[in-house]
Amino acid sequence: MDAYEQKALSELASWIKKVNKKSGKFERVSKQVQLKVNSYIPSRVHKVISESIRSMVGAVLSGSKYISKEKNVMLLSLQQKEEWVKEKVTSHRRTAVIEGVGTGAAGLLVGMVDFPLLLSIKMKLLFEISRLYGFDPNEYEERLFILHVFQMAFSSEKKKMETLRVIQEWNRGNHPEINWQDFQQEYRDYIDVVKMFQLVPGFGAAVGAYANHHLLGQLGETAINCYRIRLLSSKE
Template identity: 45%
Template sequence: MEQPYTIYEEQMQRKLKRWEIRLLKEPNLIERASKSVQNRINQVIPEKVHNTITATVKGIVQTTLFGITYIPASEPLRDLSLAERDGKAEELLSLYKKIAAAEGAGTGAGGILLGLADFPILIGIKLKFLFELAHVYGYSTKDYRERLFILYVFQLAFSSSKKKPELLKTIKSWPIISQTFPPAADYMKQVNWQQLQQEYRDTIDFRKMLQLIPGIGAVVGAWANFGLLEELGVAGMNCFRLRWLQDKNVE
């Protein structure tokens, strides 16, 4: 028997629709020009650098799927309303934005080498946040498919406008699609690592490259990381809200 939505849940449904419209809108002139510049930059970056970044992203994603590094010690929260979960999610996001900002300020003040080291560290912070966020909304990351869902959320937050519609469709159809995935080891063979790392890097390029400039690196590093966690938080919370509302009348 279907359970009626609360006033808060109805409000969230309307908010989610507005978010989807913003997410799927066509890029404006400035965004298209920026992407064009980024494509040119990618063409002159040595293949060795691309390979190194790709290997880094691949290693972190493999850790996400197969390891226990990011799995929270606490069990997923049970018997909470969506409003209560959203409140806890906001607290969690506030904490991780501060962590990311502090890390960005520290590496930004350390010059180019530490600035470059910030990339994998920041990815780790983001993934740890998403793992804890999953538990806030009641989903156990001990399940490989839940860890895979987190990777889709991660990609949605930091992919190009061309990729977002397909990723959002997958996320909205997760209960059905997740049943069709092969075992984790087989899925890893299907991932386009070069594309994944390039989509991610292109999204954060401008802000993070400013972090490498002597004299302003600390300030820019904190600003960039804080903003990137905010973007991830919005995408993450909305994706888990979508799932929670879908699951409400299925359980």
């Protein structure tokens, strides 16, 4: 294991510790407030989110939408792979910010368009990250892993810990299917509060830019650590 891999392993250990850390009082109160706010979000917004997620899960599992060719990375070191991965995260973050500003500035009707667009940006990023780490999303198991990474990034504390265990067991052949109903509920509960403010005309532009920048950054960090688990577990 080279110096970069040792550093990555240390960062991974810190990330896993953070995921497994029980939330404090502030986080629990925030969750209660979030659930209350969710009840005020228009039902048509919930419907758009649910349908977008259902379509996205179907597209990922069928491999019908996000497959693309990437550079040959088989001979690259982990450091070289992750330099490219971080470039991809930065690029998609920039795209998501521009998209968030545009849809957030328009209010409710156009703002709802942000949900499927942002999902598409996130999934495209995950497919590209998968290839950059040397995995092939043409394979069903890899597409399934991508959905677990997504769920790891945007779910409740309890679900994050459950999904982490799945990811840690992945190399041993444990590949559970995704329940899309649970998947979409976790995602909705995670992002609804911020996204509700994005639907406010004018004010929503700033919120949309910040939210999309934050969400893409979180997805990138989660993906990096999930793939590190698979690549570094055999080197410990």
